[in-house]
Amino acid sequence: MFDRSLLKRPRKGGNRFWKNIGLGFKTPRDAIEGLAYFFVNRGLLQCPFTGTVSVRGRILAGTCHSAKMQRTIIFRRNYFHFVKKYQRYEKRHSNIPAHVSPCFRVKEGDHVIIGQCRPLSKTVRFNVLKVIPAGASAFAKKAFTGM
Numbered sequence: 001m002f003d004r005s006l007l008k009r010p011r012k013g014g015n016r017f018w019k020n021i022g023l024g025f026k027t028p029r030d031a032i033e034g035l036a037y038f039f040v041n042r043g044l045l046q047c048p049f050t051g052t053v054s055v056r057g058r059i060l061a062g063t064c065h066s067a068k069m070q071r072t073i074i075f076r077r078n079y080f081h082f083v084k085k086y087q088r089y090e091k092r093h094s095n096i097p098a099h100v101s102p103c104f105r106v107k108e109g110d111h112v113i114i115g116q117c118r119p120l121s122k123t124v125r126f127n128v129l130k131v132i133p134a135g136a137s138a139f140a141k142k143a144f145t146g147m
Contacts (some may be wrong), residue, residue, distance in 0.1 A: 018050050023059065023115070025129045028082075030039070030103035047101035048119050048127045055127060057116030064110045069074060071100050075114055098126040109134040 018032050031049040045051040064078035075096045080089040098114045100106050111132040119125050 016050065021048050021055050021115075021129070023055065024092055024114075024130075028101075028103045029102065045066075046099050046127070046131065047103070048115070048117065049101060049103065053117045053120070053127060054111050055115035055117050055129065059113065059115050059129070060126070061111070061113050064106050064108055065095060065108050067100075069097075071102065073098055073100050073106055073112070073128065075112060075126065079105050096126055097124045097129050099124050100128045104131050106131050107134070 016032065018027055020027055021107060027049045032044070042146065046053055048055050060076050060077055063076040064073045066074040075094055075098045077096065078091065078093045081092045082089055096114070098112075098122050106112060106128065111129050111134070113130040113132075114126040115129045117127050120127075
């Protein structure tokens with residue numbers, strides 16, 4: 001039932017383990033054929049495309065608020081909360097730390113899609129699945145500039 005040949009693809013210098021995570025997300029070219037020095041230590045294990053982490057649960061879309069940590073970003077999700085007393089909506093946001101595989105190049109302001117996985121650290125429970133550069137996306141403008 002499980003065909004291991006589907007997970008590997010020959011490349012110059014040997015084979016690298018990679019998999020298709022499904023859910024309509026393609027495995028990035030850098031994850032399949034990327035340079036080996038990007039995939040060292042735990043970064044390889046925590047990548048959903050080349051590691052042992054499976055994506056399950058929630059899939060969220062938002063923007064990269066901060067990319068200052070190593071292999072981790074702060075994902076900002078803006079939303080409206082209805083206040084019953086005033087029959088109005090108020091702006092709110094939540095910050096979620098997410099692991100970034102070395103096959104992605106994420107900058108602040110980029111639109112990213114993250115997927116829930118097992119706990120990777122004390123606070124990180126999500127993995128970046130897709131990155132849309134800020135200039136190429138309709139979401140490039142910050143929705144809540146006042147916050």
